[in-house]
Amino acid sequence: MILENRYHFGVATWSEQALSELRAAGYRRGLARARVIDFLDAQDCCVGAQEIHRELVARGERIGLASVYRVLDVLTEKRLAQRVDLGDGVTRFEAVRDEVDHHHHIVCDDCGRIEPFADQRLERVLRDVEKSSGYAVAGHDIVLRGACSSCR
Amino acid sequence: MILENRYHFGVATWSEQALSELRAAGYRRGLARARVIDFLDAQDCCVGAQEIHRELVARGERIGLASVYRVLDVLTEKRLAQRVDLGDGVTRFEAVRDEVDHHHHIVCDDCGRIEPFADQRLERVLRDVEKSSGYAVAGHDIVLRGACSSCR
DNA sequence: ATACGTGCAAAGTATTTGCAAACGG
DNA sequence: CCGTTTGCAAATACTTTGCACGTAT
Numbered sequence: 001m002i003l004e005n006r007y008h009f010g011v012a013t014w015s016e017q018a019l020s021e022l023r024a025a026g027y028r029r030g031l032a033r034a035r036v037i038d039f040l041d042a043q044d045c046c047v048g049a050q051e052i053h054r055e056l057v058a059r060g061e062r063i064g065l066a067s068v069y070r071v072l073d074v075l076t077e078k079r080l081a082q083r084v085d086l087g088d089g090v091t092r093f094e095a096v097r098d099e100v101d102h103h104h105h106i107v108c109d110d111c112g113r114i115e116p117f118a119d120q121r122l123e124r125v126l127r128d129v130e131k132s133s134g135y136a137v138a139g140h141d142i143v144l145r146g147a148c149s150s151c152r
Numbered sequence: 153m154i155l156e157n158r159y160h161f162g163v164a165t166w167s168e169q170a171l172s173e174l175r176a177a178g179y180r181r182g183l184a185r186a187r188v189i190d191f192l193d194a195q196d197c198c199v200g201a202q203e204i205h206r207e208l209v210a211r212g213e214r215i216g217l218a219s220v221y222r223v224l225d226v227l228t229e230k231r232l233a234q235r236v237d238l239g240d241g242v243t244r245f246e247a248v249r250d251e252v253d254h255h256h257h258i259v260c261d262d263c264g265r266i267e268p269f270a271d272q273r274l275e276r277v278l279r280d281v282e283k284s285s286g287y288a289v290a291g292h293d294i295v296l297r298g299a300c301s302s303c304r
Numbered sequence: 305a306t307a308c309g310t311g312c313a314a315a316g317t318a319t320t321t322g323c324a325a326a327c328g329g
Numbered sequence: 330c331c332g333t334t335t336g337c338a339a340a341t342a343c344t345t346t347g348c349a350c351g352t353a354t
Contacts, residue, residue, distance in 0.1 A: 137298035146289035
């Protein structure tokens with residue numbers, strides 16, 4: 001029998017885990033905070049602050065754009081979420097679920113489509129490069145750009 | 153005897169090459185254009201538009217910020233320069249000299265220092281990943297973040 | 305009750321655009 | 330000349346900050 005995902009056996013969702021880690025760190029569960037966390041948990045790829053705000057407002061939530069930015073800041077600081085920069089002027093964010101979920105992004109220059117990808121060999125080489133860099137490397141961002149299958 | 157760099161045997165500097173490619177493409181040699189190109193050629197790593205503008209103005213040049221952006225746009229479009237995005241809100245640019253010069257960047261989260269690095273094994277793996285991606289990959293951006301030797 | 309969290313508006317920063325004047329070929 | 334290039338100012342886009350009020354604990 002194959003385990004289909006990490007949510008088996010009572011392991012919390014990212015949303016639950018995030019809220020509980022924040023509580024442990026002394027943060028309260030404000031409305032904006034809960035909404036943004038839920039929203040992030042429902043995404044399967046990175047999203048920008050404005051996009052999150054627009055969606056939540058469209059759902060009838062009364063929530064300020066500044067609060068979205070503030071929640072994203074806290075999540076990033078606590079390493080519950082991470083910044084993703086694709087080179088257009090927008091900073092995107094995504095939930096950090098676990099090491100197994102580690103991935104990067106490939107962007108279509110034409111239609112803007114964003115897809116995640118993962119590669120073990122790439123990670124291994126990066127680890128080597130990082131080791132020999134002289135830096136205490138905290139993370140890496142890899143972005144591939146090109147034309148997706150539909151656009152080329 | 154070892155050849156020390158690519159400028160031996162009458163091969164033009166990047167600055168000369170850029171101006172001549174632009175001329176061939178029908179562009180004129182305006183003052184702002186020449187200044188920005190010279191400035192870029194003198195850098196050994198990426199620089200932002202505001203930084204270029206600030207420096208040129210400090211040297212007594214009368215040049216508009218908008219012109220800097222416009223020159224950088226043209227250079228990027230003609231693939232004579234490339235955008236570098238390090239994840240702070242600033243888009244940086246650098247001269248594209250030749251394949252041998254291909255490199256990536258490692259940034260110190262603490263002091264902001266930016267260093268270039270290159271790795272053949274990394275490029276080889278990236279080429280493989282790109283091949284299997286289903287995209288016609290035009291380029292990739294790799295940024296490592298961490299604490300540099302002085303800061304950690 | 306008392307901080308922390310939030311919404312709103314204003315400010316800040318980077319980049320782009322409109323336009324008339326300057327300039328290159 | 331005549332169309333490109335430029336400087337300046339205004340506009341845009343994203344993000345951050347200040348502040349009074351709301352709310353979780």
